[in-house]
Amino acid sequence: MPRTAESGAPTFTDPCDARDPASWSRTELGDAAVIEAFHDVAGTVTSQPGIEPVLRVAAGNACDLLAVDRCSIFLRGSNSGIFHGVAARSPGDSDIVRHLRCGVTRDRMSQEIVATRQPVLVRDAVADGRPVRSTMVNLQVREVLGVPLVFRQQVYGLMFLDLVGHHRGFSAIETRLVTFYADLIAGLLPVLHQVDDLHSAVRDLQMRSHESARTRRFADEIACASSAGTTPQQIAASASTATGRGSWFTDGAHRPIAHGGEGGNAARIGRLLNRPATIEALRALPDSGVLDLSTEPDGLLVAPITVDGHRRGNMSLICDGRPMTEHDKTVLRTAAHAISVELRVEAQSAMTTSEGRQQIARAMIEGNLDAVTHRRAALHSIPMDCQRVVCLVAQRRASSIRLDARDLAQAFDSVTAGPPALATPTAEGAIAVLVDLGEDSPSELAQRASTLTAAALKLADAEDTLIAAISSPITAVDQAPRAFDESQRVLHCLRQLCPESTTILSADDLGFAGVLLSAIDRTGADQHVHKTLGRLLSDHARDHEMLHTADVFFDHARNIRDTARALSVHENTVRYRLSRIHQLTGLDLTGNSDHQVSCQLALLILRLRGQLSTTNPLPHYP
Known part of the structure; x- marks a missing residue:
């Protein structure tokens, strides 16, 4: 769980903390160093303007981790598979890297990293043939390790490490450590882009207009608040303070989410926004535009809130019988943009949490219980050894509803009071959900598992197309692969032997015969x-x-x-x-x-x- 050091920088509790550091293994020491290096990078996000200074710190920490003197970071271009140099450890190296490109036709090393999403080590950079030979010669590269920056299964960047003019001899442990570090940096990239986008939007706004000092103060306040983390309610309140008008943030269905100041009525605002003419005007409005409805009886200025191309709601200012000014429009546009950034960060944070839990679930059912899995589980407050079952959820027949691991996990979380459910897709198209059963007695576990599963399916399955196969309860995480195999046998029996009306079947229902029945159709x-x-x-x-x-x-x-x-x-x-x-x-x-x-x-x-x-x-x- 996160904690805060005396310096104010965020740190994490490491499982090794309770033991004498002298007793830590080499892997544990390396993992601790990686996490400390990442904390150092994360702490610069709000203090360093722009992406390049933060990635320069990341490159420097990577050099320190592996005791090399050069690390360069490249990011994928927005509309191509080419990676552009962004940062290196020193300002001089950064100037060189910014003129380099990776992923071009001759660069087979970068292409291999992107295709496999795995690190690639080239022992002889000049003679190997995969890197661009002229670049290797000019930069005196003898041996180079390339690592992908992977987030949500996509390669967003590349990191290269070498020892100038010498062979380094990277070990398997060092490769694993720098890959772990690269994954952490990759997860930080969306936040860096969002903060940079917000600063760019504020800079562009200031350059294009000659707003009052009040408007500039508001823009700076919103930018600083967004960098530090804020809420739609706080943004709405700031907009009201800056304009002296009531402000409302409504969702896509025009329901009130947050408001600031005095003035306006949620029901009247909803009726005005729901008028066919207003709906058409908002649909045609650009993302950065403002719709002027000040001539209406309940006059408004409305700015759309857009997240990743989808309209998520509107930000409105109340006229109150006073004419609207350019200052009001500028404040409204800035507030709408700030809320869209917060909603995007919130959505990606939820997605990152969901994907982290999916990785833990996948490692459990596959039996890949390494130190990284244990550390991730600790960061997500997930107990490794507890009473749980593996519930395999699948669709009995075709449906318009897409089977989604995140949605299923949320459905199970809604009906349980314990630690979060862990859900991950399987190769067969089903979803494996690991459900914590609490402290019930062993004789009650099977019935509780069936009850919770029935309640979760009712929430997640509007078309009544889902079926669920439940394993026997387990008490230790190393039993999860066996429970997953058992749930697959139960699912086979459910599909082959049970009528359409049966939606849930457990290993307890089959007893010893589950193994025998799974072999027949x-x-x-x-x-x-x-x-x-x-x-x-x-x-x-x-x-x-x-x-x-x-x-x-x-x-x-x-x-x-x-x-x-x-x-x-x-x-x-x-x-x-x-x-x-x-x-x-x-x-x-x-x-x-x-x-x-x-x-x-x-x-x-x-x-x-x-x-x-x-x-x-x-x-x-x-």
């Missing part, structure tokens, strides 16, 4: 039921009675006395019915263990189909 199940129960699969009431007796017999651990009590019959009646089953099917249910297993499996198939009942007729088998 619907036809194989039909054949087994017919071969095993044969003459008992009729509509005759006496045959139903014998099947029911056999089912109760197994439910009571093959104890005749308990079975008779459950059926409210004499013990001799139970013996007679079991003997009759033996005569009709050849199944010796009291003495032959193979016959007992075959019969239990056939009865389970009937029960899964909802066909083992004294009221529902059994199917006819060929």
